[in-house]
Amino acid sequence: MLSRVIHRVILALVALLPIRHLVAQSLPVPAERVAARAWFRDAKFGMFIHWGVYSQLGAGEWVMQNRGITVDHYEWLASAFNPVKFDAREWVTLAKRAGVRYITITSRHHDGFSMFATKATRYNIVDWTPFHRDPLKELADECRRQGVKLFFYYSQLDWHHPDYWPRGGTGHATGRPEFGDWNRYLDFMDAQLTELLTNYGPVGGIWFDGMWDKPDADWRLERTYALIHRLQPATLIVPNHHKAPLPGEDVQTFEQDLPGANTAGFNTTSIGALPLETSLTMNESWGFNITDTKFKSTVELVHYLVRAAGRDANLLLNIGPRPDGTIQPEAATRLDSLGAWLRVNGASIYGTRGGPIAPRPWGVTTQRGDTVFVHLLDWSDQVVSIPAFGARVVSATVLGTGAGVGVAQTDAAVTLTIPAAARDQIDRVIVLATRRK
Numbered sequence: 001m002l003s004r005v006i007h008r009v010i011l012a013l014v015a016l017l018p019i020r021h022l023v024a025q026s027l028p029v030p031a032e033r034v035a036a037r038a039w040f041r042d043a044k045f046g047m048f049i050h051w052g053v054y055s056q057l058g059a060g061e062w063v064m065q066n067r068g069i070t071v072d073h074y075e076w077l078a079s080a081f082n083p084v085k086f087d088a089r090e091w092v093t094l095a096k097r098a099g100v101r102y103i104t105i106t107s108r109h110h111d112g113f114s115m116f117a118t119k120a121t122r123y124n125i126v127d128w129t130p131f132h133r134d135p136l137k138e139l140a141d142e143c144r145r146q147g148v149k150l151f152f153y154y155s156q157l158d159w160h161h162p163d164y165w166p167r168g169g170t171g172h173a174t175g176r177p178e179f180g181d182w183n184r185y186l187d188f189m190d191a192q193l194t195e196l197l198t199n200y201g202p203v204g205g206i207w208f209d210g211m212w213d214k215p216d217a218d219w220r221l222e223r224t225y226a227l228i229h230r231l232q233p234a235t236l237i238v239p240n241h242h243k244a245p246l247p248g249e250d251v252q253t254f255e256q257d258l259p260g261a262n263t264a265g266f267n268t269t270s271i272g273a274l275p276l277e278t279s280l281t282m283n284e285s286w287g288f289n290i291t292d293t294k295f296k297s298t299v300e301l302v303h304y305l306v307r308a309a310g311r312d313a314n315l316l317l318n319i320g321p322r323p324d325g326t327i328q329p330e331a332a333t334r335l336d337s338l339g340a341w342l343r344v345n346g347a348s349i350y351g352t353r354g355g356p357i358a359p360r361p362w363g364v365t366t367q368r369g370d371t372v373f374v375h376l377l378d379w380s381d382q383v384v385s386i387p388a389f390g391a392r393v394v395s396a397t398v399l400g401t402g403a404g405v406g407v408a409q410t411d412a413a414v415t416l417t418i419p420a421a422a423r424d425q426i427d428r429v430i431v432l433a434t435r436r437k
Contacts, residue, residue, distance in 0.1 A: 030229075030233055032233040032234040033229070033233060033234060033236070033250060035234065036204075036205075036234040036235070036236050036250070037236065037250055037251075037274070037275050039149075040102075040204075040205075040236060040250075040251060040275045040277075040314065041275045041312070041314075041353070042350060042351040043101035043102055043149075043314060043350070044101065044305075044308075044309055044314050044315070044349050044350050044351075044352070045098075045099055045100055045101055045305060045314065045315055045317070045338075045342070045349070045350075046100060046101060046102040046103065046104055046151070046277075046314055046315070046316040046317070047095045047098065047100040047102075047103050047104070047316070047317060047318075047319065047335075048103075048104050048105075048153075048279055048286075048316045048317060048318035048319070049091075049103060049104070049105040049106065049318070049319055049320075049321065050106050050109070050153075050286040050287045050288075050318060050319075050320045051105065051106060051115070051287070051288075051320065051321045052081075052106055052109050052111065052113055052115055052287070053074070053077055053078045053081050053111060053113045054109070054111060054287050054288075055287055055288040055320065055321065055322060055323040056077060056080065056081060056323040057077070058288055058289060058290030058291070058323075059289055059290075059291075060285045060286065060287045060288075060289045060292075060320075061106075061109055061110070061111075061285075061286050061287030061320075062110070062287075063287075064110070064111045064159055064174070065110070065159060065170050065171065065173075068173035069173075069174070070173070070174055070175035071159075071160055071174045071175050071176055072175065074111060074160070074174075075123070075128075075160075078113050078123070078128055078129065079128060079129060079130075080129075080130075081125065081128075081129045081131065081323070082129060082130045082131050083131060083135070083321075083323060083324055083325035084131070084324060084325065085324040085325040085326050086133075086135055086138075086321075086324075086325025086326075087325065088135065088138040088139045088141070088142040089142050090327075091103075091139065091142070091321075091327065092139070092142045092143055092145075092146045092148055093146070094327065094332055094335055094336075095148055095335075096146055096147075096148065097335070097336055097339045098335035098336065098338050098339040098342075099338060099339045099342035099343070099346060100148065100335075101148065101149065101350075102148060102149040102150070102151055102204050103139070103143060103148055103149070103150055103151065104150075104151040104152070104153055104205070104207050104238075104316060105136065105139060105150070105151075105152065105153060106153045106155075107136060107152040107153060107154050107192075107196060108153075108154055108155050108192070109153075109155050109287075110155050110157045110158065110159055110170070110171075110210060111159055111160060112155075112158040112159055112160025112161050112164075113125070113128075113160070114192065115135060115136060116134055116135075116136040116137070116195070116196065116200075117134040117137065117195075117199070118192055118195050119191075119195070120188055120191040120192050120195070121188070123160065135325075136152070136196075136200060137199070137200060140200040140201055141201075144201060144202075149202075149204035150200070150203060150204055151203065151204040151205040151206070151207050151236075151238070152196050152200075152203060152205075152206055152207065153207040153209060154189075154192070154193065154196070154206055154207065154208055154209075155208075155209050155210045156189065156208055156209065156210040156211050156213075156219065157170065157171070157209070157210025157211075157213040157214075158171075158185070158210075159171035159174050160174070160176075161180075161185055161188065162176050162177060162180050163180040163181045163182065163184045163185035163188065164180065164182075164185050165178075165179060165180025165181070165182055165185070166182075166214075168213035168214035168217070169212075169213050169214075170213055171213075182217070182218075186219070186220050186224075189224070190223070190224055190227055193206065193224065193227065193228060194227065194231065197228060197231040197232050197235065198231065202232065202234070202235075203232055203235050204235065204236065205235055205236035205237065205238050205250070205251070206228055206235060206236075206237055206238065207238040207240065207253070208237070208238065208239045208240060208241070209240040210240075211239070211241045212241055212242055212266075221246060221247075221248065222247070222248065225237055225247075225248035225249070226248070229248070236250040236251055237249045237250050237251070238250065238251040238253050238277065239251075239253070240253050240255055240279075242255070242266050242267050242268055243268055244268055244270040244272055245272040245274050249274065250274060250275070251274055251275050251276070251277055252271065252272050252274045252275070252276055252277070253276075253277040253278070253279060253316070254267050254276070254277070254278045254279070254313075255267060255278075255279050256278075256279065256280060256281065257278060258278055258304075258307060258308060258311055258313070259271050259276045259278060259311050259313050260311075275314070276311065276312055276313035276314065277313055277314040277315075277316055278304075278308050278313050278314070278315055278316065279316040279317075279318065280304060280315060280316070280317055280318065281318045282295055282296060282301070282317060282318055282319060282330075282331055282334060283295045283296070283330075285320060286318055286320060287320045288320040288321060288322050288323065288328075289320065293330075295330045295331075295334065296334075298334055298337040298338065298341075298426070299426050301317065301334060301337075301338060302338065302341050302426045302427060303377050303426070303427070305317075305338070305349065306349070306363070306364060306366075306375045306377060306427055307359065307363075307364055307377070309348075309349050309352060309354070309364070309366050310354055310355060310359050310363070310364020310365060310366055310375065311354055311359060311364070312353050312354030317335075317338075319331045319335075341426060341427075344399070344400045345399055345400065345427065345429055347368075347373075347399065348366055348373035348375065348399055348429045348431070349366065351368055352366035352367055352368045352373065353366065353367050353368070354366065354367070355367040355372055355373065355374075356372060356389035356390070356391070357374075357386055357387055357389055360386075361378060362376060362377065362378050362379045362384065363375040363376050363377035363378065363379065363427070364377075365386075370391070370433065370434050370435065370436075371431060371432065371433060371434070372389070372391075372431075372432040372434055373399065373429055373430070373431055373432070374386060374416070374429070374430040374432060375427050375428075375429055376418070376427065376428040376429075376430065377427055379428070382417060382418055382419075382420065383415060383416065383417050383418070384415070384416050384418065385413045385414070385415045385416075386413065386414050386415075386416070387412070387413060387414075388409070388410070388411060388412055388413055388414055389414075390436070390437065391434035391435060391436050391437060392409065392434060392435050392436075392437055393407050393409060393414055393432050393433070393434055394433045394434060394435050395407075395432075395433045396416060396430055396431065396432050396433075397430070397431050398418070398419060398428065398429070398430060398431070399429035399430070399431050400429070403419045404419075405417065405418055405419070405430055414432075416430060418430065
């Protein structure tokens with residue numbers, strides 16, 4: 001993911017490029033991808049996993065760049081990676097308890113180390129480390145057993161590969177020779193993507209990151225995207241390039257931001273017609289950071305999930321497992337709390353679309369068919385007035401308890417009289433059964 005130390009410089013470079021608004025919808029989208037996009041929009045909640053060699057240093061996934069670690073020293077670090085406590089079943093079981101519908105895991109991050117068995121380079125977890133296992137294969141098998149879709153994060157940026165040349169905005173202190181063959185590097189990436197889409201069963205999507213490092217380079221996107229969709233027609237392409245959607249892409253994702261908000265300073269404010277996603281750290285780091293204890297509360301995480309759904313977007317919530325393969329208790333506890341909330345309130349999230357009322361300071365609305373869910377996130381009064389939305393409210397109840405809610409309607413507003421809420425209630429969800437006027 002993008003380091004806050006460097007992203008502003010890269011943003012300035014990206015801003016010099018023309019924004020391309022011609023999206024893939026200009027060409028017919030095959031039925032498999034149409035169905036996959038619809039499934040993605042319904043899923044609403046995914047778990048992001050940043051895990052790799054960098055986890056050993058406990059300083060986040062950008063430690064190679066941030067500390068100026070050279071390739072030879074980092075290769076030694078990689079040779080010591082041995083996550084003996086990794087258990088794919090435990091990871092997927094936790095995700096299921098949390099209500100997660102898909103997992104996106106780092107198959108290769110900016111450090112260039114492959115977390116899967118690959119013939120394209122020996123620099124991978126099976127051939128380079130004492131672990132000698134393929135955790136992505138184990139995870140793929142377990143995801144299939146438990147009914148969770150698996151997506152692969154894949155970094156286009158590489159601080160290790162000699163053919164990542166010319167250098168982009170990062171990776172200048174790694175000690176690599178100052179020459180290389182860019183097309184050979186792109187061939188290497190396509191070879192690895194072929195392996196990921198051939199050896200691991202059905203893949204929900206490829207989540208690209210790093211193109212922002214060389215925004216003016218020819219990334220051969222048309223060729224690579226065609227390769228992905230040829231190998232697995234239902235695999236979605238999710239690009240974290242911080243720009244408007246480009247041809248061949250299937251999801252528009254926003255890093256550390258709700259769609260269009262750009263509080264992070266490097267996302268686009270342009271929202272296209274593709275399914276939407278927002279990725280979020282649980283603390284302030286993507287990869288394991290032993291000193292980062294600033295974990296968001298369960299209330300904050302539920303509110304972010306709800307606000308994302310109200311904007312018709314998925315939440316991809318990150319965890320950074322420890323180098324031994326275990327998940328931090330702080331992360332597991334929050335995931336279990338999210339799961340408990342979703343078991344009661346999931347009907348107002350899963351399979352919904354953004355509701356008829358645009359997000360407000362008090363909360364958001366979601367919708368499924370003629371049912372509108374009003375999420376009151378910041379409201380302490382017993383009576384709330386919401387804008388009229390072109391439908392008549394037939395009945396109103398509190399989700400989870402079924403308690404009745406008083407309704408008064410005018411042409412301008414719908415006024416709800418709500419039963420007293422429990423003091424610790426995270427989100428008062430009011431279910432409105434409606435009929436078109």
